[in-house]
Amino acid sequence: MIAIQCTDLVKRYGQMTAVDKLNLEIYKKECFGLLGPNGAGKTTTAEMLEGLLKPDSGQITVLGDTWGGSGDRRLRERLGVALQQTELTDRLTVAETIGLFRSFYSRSKPVDEIIEILGLVEKRKTWVSRLSGGERQRLALACSLVGEPEVLFLDEPTTGLDPQARLWIWEVILAFKNNGGTVFLTTHYMEEAERLCDRVGIMDRGRLIALDTPEALIDSLNAAQIIELSTDKPLEQSKLEGLDGIERVVLEETGGYTIKVAHLETTLSDVLAEVDRQGATIVYLKTRRTTLEDVFVNLTGRALRDE
Ligand SMILES: Nc1ncnc2c1ncn2[C@@H]1O[C@H](COP(=O)(O)OP(=O)(O)O)[C@@H](O)[C@H]1O
Numbered sequence: 496m497i498a499i500q501c502t503d504l505v506k507r508y509g510q511m512t513a514v515d516k517l518n519l520e521i522y523k524k525e526c527f528g529l530l531g532p533n534g535a536g537k538t539t540t541a542e543m544l545e546g547l548l549k550p551d552s553g554q555i556t557v558l559g560d561t562w563g564g565s566g567d568r569r570l571r572e573r574l575g576v577a578l579q580q581t582e583l584t585d586r587l588t589v590a591e592t593i594g595l596f597r598s599f600y601s602r603s604k605p606v607d608e609i610i611e612i613l614g615l616v617e618k619r620k621t622w623v624s625r626l627s628g629g630e631r632q633r634l635a636l637a638c639s640l641v642g643e644p645e646v647l648f649l650d651e652p653t654t655g656l657d658p659q660a661r662l663w664i665w666e667v668i669l670a671f672k673n674n675g676g677t678v679f680l681t682t683h684y685m686e687e688a689e690r691l692c693d694r695v696g697i698m699d700r701g702r703l704i705a706l707d708t709p710e711a712l713i714d715s716l717n718a719a720q721i722i723e724l725s726t727d728k729p730l731e732q733s734k735l736e737g738l739d740g741i742e743r744v745v746l747e748e749t750g751g752y753t754i755k756v757a758h759l760e761t762t763l764s765d766v767l768a769e770v771d772r773q774g775a776t777i778v779y780l781k782t783r784r785t786t787l788e789d790v791f792v793n794l795t796g797r798a799l800r801d802e
């Protein structure tokens with residue numbers, strides 16, 4: 496059931512401890528996300544699990560095997576790895592690049608099949624140097640998938656991509672998972688983690704500070720979803736409070752209302768109907784839900800992203 500396990504994993508760079516006694520268990524067929532800000536230790540962790548970086552101490556097991564023995568090559572064949580910065584050769588075409596990676600594996604998908612899956616058909620003969628950022632990321636993913644891996648390691652697979660390129664990559668990752676693959680990914684996008692991951696570990700300064708399903712992490716804040724609204728005339732607050740699914744109604748000093756609800760999707764329309772019934776008109780409306788970002792801020796007092 497367990498695909499990857501690490502115990503008391505430590506990596507130091509000089510005085511700095513990049514990964515500090517990390518314990519993780521990643522199950523087969525799950526998508527596990529390591530979420531954290533820049534410098535948290537995500538890449539260092541991924542590279543140790545991938546067998547590319549030697550830990551200072553601690554144990555790693557991948558698909559029942561350990562790194563550093565005679566079985567490394569065989570184990571590597573069962574894994575697909577896309578590094579944070581993939582060094583692809585500029586003077587190869589897309590098809591040649593995939594063909595090159597394919598030659599590393601004894602078992603592999605045909606080049607054209609992988610090109611099709613990643614939506615690179617039109618770029619088949621394009622030089623790597625001519626690809627956009629999104630296309631390069633897709634090519635890196637193609638190279639990691641060509642050996643039909645059991646476990647896929649992806650380090651920030653969509654960083655810097657536009658939403659459309661990101662969606663494409665998400666679909667490919669989800670399809671891999673739905674076919675029984677195991678995914679270990681790192682990201683600093685909470686939305687990516689929420690969308691793809693069955694479980695998320697939140698990492699900060701080399702340590703794991705939380706680990707659960709995205710839903711459970713968000714629920715742990717006990718923070719409901721929120722409707723903020725104001726109307727052209729005061730509302731009968733008790734009627735709002737009487738609606739199903741309302742947790743709390745607060746009349747703000749500005750005259751607007753902040754309404755906490757359990758399920759925004761079902762309650763918003765009831766709230767709007769009630770406002771209408773009271774003969775009032777909405778002049779301001781905003782809804783928001785709690786996210787993994789709120790979880791991180793709550794745990795650390797800092798924002799996940801530095802931009
Ligand atoms: N080769 C290295 N030499 C020195 N310090 C490093 C090296 N690689 C990473 N670090 C440091 O280790 C910490 C964790 O880095 P990294 O694992 O890349 O974090 P993340 O991927 O979460 O952004 C950072 O403070 C980074 O500067």
Ligand SMILES: [Mg+2]
Pocket residue numbers: 537538539579650651
């Ligand atoms: Mg990184």
